[in-house]
Amino acid sequence: MSTDDAPTFHDVDSSSDEGRAAALAALDVQAQLPPIQRLHAWLIEQLDPLPGMHVMDVGCGTGEDVRGLAVSVAPTGTATGVDPSETMLAEARRRGEAARNPARYVRGSADQLPADDASLDLVRSERVLQHLTDPVAAVEEMARVLRPGGRIGLIDTDWRTLATWPGDPYLTTAWREDWAGVPSPAAGAQLLDLVLGHGFTDARVTTEVLMLRPRVLDRPPVSFVLERAAARAEAAGESDAWRQSLEESAARGSFVFAVTLYGVVATRG
Numbered sequence: 001m002s003t004d005d006a007p008t009f010h011d012v013d014s015s016s017d018e019g020r021a022a023a024l025a026a027l028d029v030q031a032q033l034p035p036i037q038r039l040h041a042w043l044i045e046q047l048d049p050l051p052g053m054h055v056m057d058v059g060c061g062t063g064e065d066v067r068g069l070a071v072s073v074a075p076t077g078t079a080t081g082v083d084p085s086e087t088m089l090a091e092a093r094r095r096g097e098a099a100r101n102p103a104r105y106v107r108g109s110a111d112q113l114p115a116d117d118a119s120l121d122l123v124r125s126e127r128v129l130q131h132l133t134d135p136v137a138a139v140e141e142m143a144r145v146l147r148p149g150g151r152i153g154l155i156d157t158d159w160r161t162l163a164t165w166p167g168d169p170y171l172t173t174a175w176r177e178d179w180a181g182v183p184s185p186a187a188g189a190q191l192l193d194l195v196l197g198h199g200f201t202d203a204r205v206t207t208e209v210l211m212l213r214p215r216v217l218d219r220p221p222v223s224f225v226l227e228r229a230a231a232r233a234e235a236a237g238e239s240d241a242w243r244q245s246l247e248e249s250a251a252r253g254s255f256v257f258a259v260t261l262y263g264v265v266a267t268r269g
């Protein structure tokens, strides 16, 4: 896969066919990872969705989480997944229909949510703020649609914590310059500040380290920055040996990639 085909979550629909397929596949893989599943379990326990509640998942992707919420708030509540991507919404609707799940899916953006002021009990948003240039405006909008006493639940990555072994200087520099190519790479660590800055109280926080051991280097997320790292290695005349050492490390299972994710839940004052 070339970097052109890598998932660009800030605008999935403008990716190539391969890029859109990769974005959908990446979400399915990530949903299976134990640290992500632990964050999901923590968030849902803290949010405590109950029958009759009106809830929203902002940047719902393929809708796995909003379908879970829909079951919890049934039969009288409503669960809405919001996403700007028709690719994501079409897949979410397809899966929802197959599962006969009552969640509904609406096209929209975090900075202009399709809900009235103070009309929702719970809002969640996972690994979305990092893809936005203005996460502050998005949290302000989530605060607008929540009723007083309603709860917000956010999960995001702090890409600044990314560490790899081998401690390859080209790869490490490329990561540090690129921060996974997202506009708000520190979103995870920023979550507490975002909610406390918008009148939320009783903020709770947790973290998980997501550790991957990629066996091949041509798939996201490593492939995102490998091209840039390769250009640096080539300029230093070390291209072949460099690439070989990384591939050997990956093939032996000693290539590690670790990054911290944060979860925050808080109550609308």
Ligand SMILES: C[S@@+](CC[C@H](N)C(=O)[O-])C[C@H]1O[C@@H](n2cnc3c(N)ncnc32)[C@H](O)[C@@H]1O
Pocket (backbone or CB within 6 Å): 009, 010, 011, 012, 027, 058, 059, 060, 061, 062, 082, 083, 084, 085, 088, 108, 109, 110, 111, 125, 126, 127, 128, 131, 132
């Ligand atoms: C990494 S995916 C996470 C999807 C889902 N929350 C999950 O955890 O599986 C990021 C999602 O944010 C969506 N997104 C991008 N820009 C957005 C915006 N301005 N408002 C809301 N969602 C957005 C993307 O279309 C994509 O579905």
